[in-house]
Amino acid sequence: MNSPILPVLEQLNKVVLGKPFQVKLAVVCLLAKGHLLIEDLPGMGKTTLGQAMAKVFGLDFQRIQFTSDILPADIVGANIFDREKSAFEFHPGPVFSQLVLADEINRATPKAQSALLEAMEEQQVTVEGKTYELPHPFFVIATQNPTHQIGTYPLPESQLDRFLFKINLGYPDPALEKVLLKGESGRTKMPSLESLLDLETLEGLQKSVSDLTVTEHLLQYVMDLILATRQSPDFAHGLSPRAGLAIVSAAKAWAFVDGRDYVLPEDIQQVFVSAARHRLQSVKTSSASTIELIEALVKDVPVPA
C-alpha cells in the first residue's frame, strides 16, 4: 500500500544516512501540510535534507540564507521601478516557491523572521497594500542553530507555534559517517535523485491523509495528553488547542505513511514529542531536558482502554 511514499523514503534515506525516523517525520510533516523546523549544529545535513525533499517531491525549491542584516523585502520581494514601463513592478522574493529552505532562521532579526512566519501562516504576502498568493503546496523547512550559539535571535513562542514539528538530526552513526566520508552519499548523490511525485499526486496524498479515520476514543487519548501537559508542574503552560490540531493531523499522516487508513495511539506517541517540544517550556526545576520531560509525560498517561 502507498507505493508512492515508500520509494520516497527509500530515496531520501540514501541521501540522509542513518536518520530514517527524522526523514519519516519530515515526510509526514509535508503530508500533514505543516512546516518543519530543524535545529542542529551547522554541518549536520539540514540543507541536504531540504534539497533532497524538494527534488524527490518534484517541488520548486528556493533557499533563503538568513543573516543578521537580511530585510523583509529580501524574503517576500519588493516593488521595483521599471524604467521602461515607468511603473512600479512587483518582484517576488524567494518565498514564492513551493519548498522554501530558510537556513539559520534565528540569525536574522525578529523583523525579518516575522516576514517569513507571517507568510507561512497566511499563505499569502502583502506588499504595499497588494496581496499576492503564495504557491501551493507551500512547505517551509527552517533550520536554526542551537539558541545558545553566538549571534542568534531566538524565535518567539508565538512563531514557534507555526511549525508542526521541530526535529534534531544529530550526529550520524559512526559506521554510516564513514560511508559519508568516503563520498558515497550526501550531496554527491543529490544529482542522482529522481523526482518521484508530481504536484497532483502530492495534493492527492495530502487529501487522503486528512480523510483518515480518527475515532472518539483516539481523540480522548490526545485530550488526556494535552491535559497532562497543562496540569504538569514541569511546564510553564500546557499545549494550545492549535497544538492539539497539529498533533492529530500529524498522527494521521504518520498512520498514512505506515499504510493504515485509521489512526492508533502509537501514531500519536510517535509524533507527540516532535510536535510538542517547541510548544512547551520547561520550568527548569529539574535537570531533565524538555524532550525527556515530554517523553516521561507520555509514559505516564495511560492509553484509554
Next chain:
Amino acid sequence: MNVKELPITRSGVIPLLIIVQAIVLLPLWFFIPSWISATTIAILLGKYYMYRQGVHAPRWILLVVVLLCVGGVFLQFKTLNGRDAGIGLISLMYAFKLLEARSYRDASLILFISFFIVVTAFFYSEAIWMGVYLLIAVLAILLGLVALNSPQGAQGIGSLGKLSGVTLLQAIPIMVLLFFFFPRSSTPLWSMPTDTQAGSGIDDTMSPGSIGALHTFDDIAFRVDFDGEVPARSEMYWRGLVLSEFDGFTWFKDQHSPIRQELDLPMTQTYQYRIQMEPNNRNWIFGLEDLAEAPDGAYLFSDFTWNRRRQTTQRFIYSATAYDIDFSQKPLSELQLDRYLQLPTGSNEDTREWAQEQRQNHPSNEAFIRWILSYIHQNEFYYTLSPPVIEIDSVDGFWFDSQQGYCEHYAGAFVYIMRAAGIPARVVTGYQGAEYNPYGDYYIVRQSDAHAWTEVWLDGEGWRRIDPTAAIHPSRVEEDLRGDASSRDGWMEEFGADVGFEAPEGLLQNLALRWDAIQSFWSETVMGYSQDMQFGWLRKLGIERHQYRYLGYGLLATIILAGLIFGYFVLRSAQRLEPVTKHYLLLLKKLEKLGIPCDRTMGPKDVLQVTRATSQKTYAKAAPALKTYIALRYQQEAIDSTMLKRFKQQVSRV
C-alpha cells in the same frame, strides 16, 4: 507527576507555611515569655525575607542560634521540663524547623507537627473562644497541607480553602464518634503544673478588709446545678472554711484532721447538687450547709469543711449532697471547748469586759445572742465596704468607735463577744447567695458573693448558724450592698426577707446569662467529658464498665466497615466500565500474567508487537483479540455488537 518532588518554593507555599505557623503560635504568644514570642515572630519574618530574597540560612548559624535558644530557655526556667519550659522550647524549635525547610518532607513535617502544637494552647486556656480559634487553626493547617500537595501551590486559594473546609466537615462525624466512644483515661491527658498567678478566692485567714476586697471581683467562683429541690437563696450558705484562732487582729484556720470513719451523727438529706468549680489554687472546696460526705478526691474535716489533697488548678466538677446534721447528741470535748472559747490576752480588753458585763443581764445563751443581735439592729451599726481603718485591737475599734464594717468585722466581733461571754463560737467563711441562670437552669456564685458568718454552740442543739450582718438595720446598709444583705438568713425574722429570684432584666444581663450558659455547657460537657461521664451514658446504652474494652473492638469494627463500604463503591465504579474497556483491561492483565511486558501506557499495536517479540505461542492466541480491539476502537466510530461478542470470546480464549 509526583508532588513530593516539586520545590516548596513554588508560588505561595512558604508564605502559607509562615501564616499557618503564625496562626498556631498566636495563642501561645500571650502566655510564653516575651523573648520567646519575639524570637519566633522574628524567625517567621526572617523566613519571609529569605524567601523573597531566595536565600537560605547557613546551617552552622542555625545550629548556633538553636543552641543559644535552648540555653535561654534553660536559664529562664532552670529546666527544660514542665509546661512552660516545654512549650517555650517546642515553639522555638517549631519556628526553627521552618527556617531550615527546603523540601516537601520538611514542609509536611511542619504541618503535621502543627496539629500537635495547636493543642498546647489548651494548656493555658480551655475557654470556648480557644476551642473556636483552634478549629480555625486546624482549618489553616489543612489548607497548608492541601496547598503543599497541589502542583500549583497556593494558587486558586479559594478552591483549596473549599477543599480543606469540606475535608474538615467530612471529619466531623469521625470526630464526634471518637469524642464519645474513644476510651478516656481517668486522669487528664496532661497534668497542668501549678500556676500560682491565677485564681482568686477566699483565704484561710480573715482580717478586716480581706473579704470586702473580694466584693469587686465579678469572677465566677463556681456554678451549681441542683438535682431536684432548690433551697431559697437566703439559705444558700456555701461553706468553705472554719476560722477559730484569733490573735487580736486576724482570724486563722486551725489544724484539723480528716474524719476517716463513718459519721455517727443523725442526719437527713436535704439537697442534691453538682458544683463546677473554677480553679482558685486553693485546697478547700465549697458545699451547701451542712457538709457531710466529701466528694471524690476530697476529705471531710472535723470542722465540717472539705479539703482536697491537691490545689484546684483546673476546673473541678463534683457532686455532693447537703444534709441537716443533728449535733445535739454529741457534746463538745474539752479540747474543742478550749479551742472555741480561746481568746488572746492583752488585746480588745474593752469588748471583753463589756461582753462579760452584759452577760450578767442575760444568763441564757439564747437570750444573750438575741440581745447582741438586737443591739446591732438598734444601734448605729453600718454595713459598708469602706470602713475606717483600724490599726490595733480590731474588735474594740469596730464595736465601740467606728461601728462600720463589712461581714468580716461583724463575724469577728460577734464571735469574740460570744467567746468572751463563754459561748463557744467560730467564724465560717464561704459564699452566700447565687445568681440564677434561667437559660442553663443553674446558679452562678461569684467572688463578690464571698461572705463570713458565725456559728455558736448551744448545748442541747449543737452548732447554730448566725449571720450577724443580717441584724443590721436596712437603713444603715450601704446602697451597693443592700441586695446582698436582704437575701441573708435573718435569724430574727423581722430582719430577713427572702426577695426570691427576679427574672433577669435588660438585654445585657440576658446576653451575659446566655453566654454563661454556653460557657457552662462547654466546660462541663465538652472539656469536662470524663471517664465517669463516658461510663455513665455508656451504661445507658447497655455497656457496662467491664465491657469497656469491647468499645475498642467496636471502633475497630467501625473502621473496617467503613473500609468495606469504600471498597464496595470502588468496585461498583469498576463494574460500570464499558464492556470493551473491561475486556481489554482483562486482556492486558492476562498478557501481563503470561509474562508479556505490557502496560496501560502502550497502544494496542505496541502490545501486539511486544507479544510477538516475547512469545509466539501467546501471540497466536492474543493477536486476534488485539486486532479486533483495534478495529473496535480505532477503525470505526460506533461499536458493532457482533464484533464486540467476538472480542469477548477472543479475550476469553487467551
